[in-house]
Amino acid sequence: MNLYWRLLLVWLGARHKPKVTLGDTIELQLTVLPSDVDLNGHMNNGRYLTIVDLALVAYMTRAGFMAHALRRGWRPMLGGSMIAYRRGLKPLRRYTLRFAITCWDARWSYIRFEFVRDGVTVASGHAKGGIVGPRGIVGSAQMCEALAIDPVSPPVPPALAAWIEADRLLRASIETPTIDKECA
Template sequence: MNVIWRTLLVHLRARVRVRRGGSLPANGLSRIRLTTMPTDIDILMHMNNGRYMSLFDLGRWDVLVHTGLWDAMRAHGWYAVVASETITFRKSLRLWQRFDVESRFLGHDDRSLYLEHRAVVDGEIYARAIVRARVLRRSGGLLPHDELFAATGRPEGVPDVEPWVREWAAASRLPSTKKPAPSTWD
């Protein structure tokens, strides 16, 4: 099953759960159940490392819909983009293996929102990703968090981003799109 169909299915299921009173606070944990499909595996018969990030996108969709952020973004003409991400693998997911994608907001700084995603089997972490995302305006430009929080409310109960996450974000940052970023190798 291609990721676009999974995305639509996750989005629809999340909307149904919200309609039934299943909204999620900003500090809540989202959990969706998935199965490793033939289109997810590589020649070694385990999930391809690149597929994890595509499936973690599904977790972000679930969080956005369940927290109400998706409706606010759509109403105001905003959208989110991933600015950077890192993933650590612990165990391989095999063909037809069932697993949960657990997702939650880690916090925010002056420019970005931070999320954590985990691939979990029977309560055990198989992979973990940290994602730094930004919210942009369809009309152009970065959306200031004051404007985001005015529309959605400032998230309460979201823990501070751990120092190592801030250090990672600073170390992985590329120049702004308004500045040059030449590809030169040492």
């Protein structure tokens, strides 16, 4: 239930913050709640991506896309993610989540996020997300049109390009599972 309260608070707060455009970075100031913590006494690894979803809601709201999407029955979906953990986040500790949509292709928007505590990055990663409508995937061109922005994406950063390629290879392995053959 606490995620619904946080979602509501983030969404309401985003409605009163300055507008952003794709490429801008936003920051959310958050606290590790007891319900975020696992048996090791720090924020559960699965909770990080759930918190990233909160930043996506704030970003879409501040970019003016949330209302547009809701009117058309569009909703965001995550297509993949990669996260690296450096240090744990302890209960009741404050931290900052930095979030930006850095670039896009015909189908996906690529996201960069960082969890920062006391000026130190404790976890960071990339994700790709898309928009799904009643008729299926909503392309990035439609998203850019809705936001009245240039549909030409900024360049893909090298680390992100490497992840995109790794993601492509992983998806290819889903089509032809190899784990049994590799471990035999």
